[in-house]
Amino acid sequence: HLALANRPPEASSFSVKLVQQGLRSTSPIHLSLLEAQQFAWRTRIVSSQDSKSFPGPFIVVEISKGIEDGLSIVVSPLLKIHNETDFSLELRFQRPQHEQTESASLILKAGEVIDDAITAFSAIDLSGGSRKALTSLNVGNYIFSFRPNIADGPRSFGNSSIEWSDELKGGKTVCLSGLFNKLSYKVRKAFSVNPTKFSLSSASCAVKSEVGSVTNIYFLIQTVGKPIPIVNPDSSGYAPGNRNPVAMQEQKELFLLPTIQVNLHLVADPHSTMDSDNTWSQATISSGSAVNFYANPATIYFVVTLTFTGSSCKPVNSSDWLRKLQRQKGDISHLDIELDFGGGKYSAMLRLSRGQRGTLQAGIFTSYVLQNDTDAPLFCFSANQKPLSRGDIESFGTDYAGAKDDRKSTSGYCTYVGGNLVTWRSKKQTTVARSSAEAEYRAMAHTTSEILWLKNLLKELGFMYDGPVPMHCDNQAAIHIAINPIFHERTKHIEVDCHFVHEAVMSQEICSPFTPSSEQRADIFTKALGGKPFDVLCNKLGMIDIFAPA
Structure with missing residues (x-):
């Protein structure tokens, strides 16, 4: 909630507070409009019914000059988690060195976002370890894991059970190496002039089938972080801006992603396989569409089969790509690999690049397309082939x-x-x-x-x-x-x-x-x-x- 309505142009301050359905809100803080600034402060949540107060989330405010001498005011949380997968995800939070019984779980549907402001309000309705687990998100002192609801995914796998993912401490990531690190992507260059940091990691969940076989489904995690100065408002609720910060805190966004996205630009519909032993890494793709894969980013094994002929290309694995990348100096925008089908009868190109969020983009295409817009059939043959009678x-x-x-x-x-x-x-x-x-x-x-x-x-x-x-x-x-x-x-x-x-x-x-x-x-x-x-x-x-x- 921004208290800016009906204010005269000469007004030099405004107030900010978060409101939850009229039941609870954070205490307002007063900010100056006279200077560009970016900072955060810790709030307290106050009940409108009994005036009880609870620990609240950090609120980040950025005031900057906009177009035509106006002002841009952005209010954001300290932590955001984006679900950009094909599944609903169950998120589990707990404090370090505490039992799993003292944890809190939330459901994050595909395409949705959750932040620590929402969890701070939700924690009030909990008690004991669950409340403390959600409250720990506000200071970054938490352990985070997740597991997908495979019944909501694009493919059905019966009554398989799925385990929790690897634990991520406070959003801390382990940088990926090899192919994912070598290919540059747009975000890195777009934000190279500011203190925003980007890192990639992966997490996997074990999937157990009814017959007892175990496979893994892998996810890519992009972490976007930047330092934010923390200030303490005075007794009247006025924030002095970032001139006198008391600490520095990192504002983070976590993006949960598929590891690979395959885009098809062929007339034919191929069947793509990333790992012949992993059901999560196989799909038939329609022309002009894209399919997400959840393959192991450390060892990618790529096979394309043309469904209308049944012919498959020679398997390509990540070690082949890395050998080509090692001969390149610096970052490269993409890598092209030629695919051969049926001993040269058919061919296509596989282009590897990095998407905006770090997902490996694999595009399958041909250098040209022949379309017959006439009413007569065309018979095509190679230059050294005898014309048909x-x-x-x-x-x-x-x-x-x-x-x-x-x-x-x-x-x-x-x-x-x-x-x-x-x-x-x-x-x-x-x-x-x-x-x-x-x-x-x-x-x-x-x-x-x-x-x-x-x-x-x-x-x-x-x-x-x-x-x-x-x-x-x-x-x-x-x-x-x-x-x-x-x-x-x-x-x-x-x-x-x-x-x-x-x-x-x-x-x-x-x-x-x-x-x-x-x-x-x-x-x-x-x-x-x-x-x-x-x-x-x-x-x-x-x-x-x-x-x-x-």
Whole structure:
């Protein structure tokens, strides 16, 4: 609460106090507006009901000149804790060299902030060791630990139990070395001219599964601190400013963070792994999105798998990165590592940098993207590859615009149950497709309906199928739309089909792995084939020529 309302311009002072729901407040302190200053003082909390007083928090005030000859007044606590993870965190505070029974716990939801002013008011409603534990935050004499509520996280891990994190004494940190220390980040340079100090540490929590296996979930902790002079107001409540400080206290902000954030800038959706033995370090990332990881920052083991091909890059670990960093002089802003998939068939870049809060940022991208905005398919091949013949081109994909009279496409599919062919279909589409991807996607919508009908039929007969049903498609553009639909002027007219197939993919009813056109069995239902590929597909479909000689 700032007592500044309706004050004349010539007023030279103002007062500050903290108020809690009209029940309690700190005693007001009077400050001068005539000079820029920054200092803190210890308050006492007074009850509005019975006038009882209790130890209160430190309040930090910074008065500085603002724009257009105005004043900027910032009132802040001495300690702030930010939860920038994906979990709700249970925080536990206790005094050093005291039993855990004399501790106090608070819940800090994802994205929320708590400070020592809030805990000072909360401590009044407690008693004994719990009250003393929360009060210790006001002077920095505390032990701090936490544990996440994994049920609130982005991934489910059943009935696993989780232990408390390592204890942090008074917010004291142990600086990280190696990769995290080498890569510079924006905050360090932005605040290099003032006394603000930044440090990074890590803490881990042991996670025990139902079967007894133990893994660890790691968190990054950034501590931002700066010295603040402490003053004692006089008997009238006037603060003399920072001219006569009685002590120096450190104002701190603690940021609880994931250790790594992966940003994807590929058309494909890869599966990223930081540690093959740690469930918390694995995720499938959609194009254009970011996923947080909680891997061990000391030994990072990075593997990227392209889901539409199943090919993985060569594993990259932190020791490889450090060898490259050791050859660099001074801090560097980022480090680029080339990723190779399928023996050079696919490639991407992995860029490592440090985020504003110190989290390791891993960006996966390619140096260029080719987008076909025409109504005709494009066939791309390397410079030393022989161009495709007309016959080879016609063997790819669906029968796009194959009807000479109305240019409608033909779609076809076949379904298997237990390795046996049970249904198949070849049908001319009712509308003209404007691209091969659209023709393929309409066929995917019809096939999805058939798959869901078969699953429900088998369920009624008592046959359960766990997991998504693979629907093999030979058009990568259609697969990308199914996994991550992007609606624009060229796809909005098939938005219903897009939503239908995408919903089936997201609900794990189906999945759509890529199948090369040479192995697409449904091609026999959509186009004319040569004798050899026709015989091969007939054999794969289990067809037998009953008129063939024995």
